[in-house]
Amino acid sequence: MSRIATFTIIGLLLAAPVLTAQAQSKHSNTPAKPKKLFCWNEGKERICSDALPQDAVNSAREEFSVNSGLRKGGVDRTLTEQERADAAVAAAQHQLDQAAEDTRQRTEQAMLSTYQDEADLRRVFVERTGILDNNVQTANYNVASLRSALVTLLGSAGDRELAGEPVAPKQAEDIRLRHAELVAQKRMQDSYVEQRKALDVEIEETLQRYRLLKGVSTDPRG
Structure with missing residues (x-):
């Protein structure tokens, strides 16, 4: 597994198409499997690698295509137990608020039609x-x-x-x-x-x- 800091990412992305073409010419009978480049933060340092280490699995990261150098997507970091609980409470409260708003609208319509x-x-x-x-x-x-x-x-x-x-x-x-x-x-x-x-x-x-x-x-x- 190779790990590189941010200042080498541009060079790697620029060289990727050339390296890929060379690899394909040597193995023309075997379709190349698309590879990804992962980038994440470790403290104040930006790390990029073509393989994701275990200790970075739960970190927020961006994913780039090694072939084109284009960003292919990203993954948010894994939430903690407390954050998941807070998110569940927020979702439940949002549902209650929406139900209350729906009830208010129905009540107002009934008010207009009844009285x-x-x-x-x-x-x-x-x-x-x-x-x-x-x-x-x-x-x-x-x-x-x-x-x-x-x-x-x-x-x-x-x-x-x-x-x-x-x-x-x-x-x-x-x-x-x-x-x-x-x-x-x-x-x-x-x-x-x-x-x-x-x-x-x-x-x-x-x-x-x-x-x-x-x-x-x-x-x-x-």
Whole structure:
């Protein structure tokens, strides 16, 4: 196997047709098998050879015809396990993005063909709006009730302490339980409020998109 650096590649390519012609004249009865010249990088050095060593098999390389000196193609380097995993994730994400775009386009077409006007479209959100409004109201009532009950229990426990009496174990346990219930209910209340705000945003964005698809101006001046 011969290995040469970049500065000799031009001479080799220029001499290749002559050498090939000489070889064919000596073996005119045996068709010459097309040979390739491989070029790849090893660090900062450019290496070219008519045979590919094992340690360069996974490297990116270019391939030239020894007969004509023309570039015949190239091979990208072999990806690492991490790069293959990253590529698979990217491909899967691209597929998901394309599916989401296809769904969006179908949804928009259905929107145009199904709903005659904004009022018709708003009715789609009536049920969700009603459910969330009811959840918020129920959570508000529960939070108020639990807070009132906790204040009463704390007041009673405070009165006992002021009177020099210890807080009964059951009373202390009731305070702990009421406080835990209040914290949990408050979290639920906050969640319902955030969901209701998010729904308002979704409704407005949907209406804006509908107006755009319909070609209706969103400018209040018309």
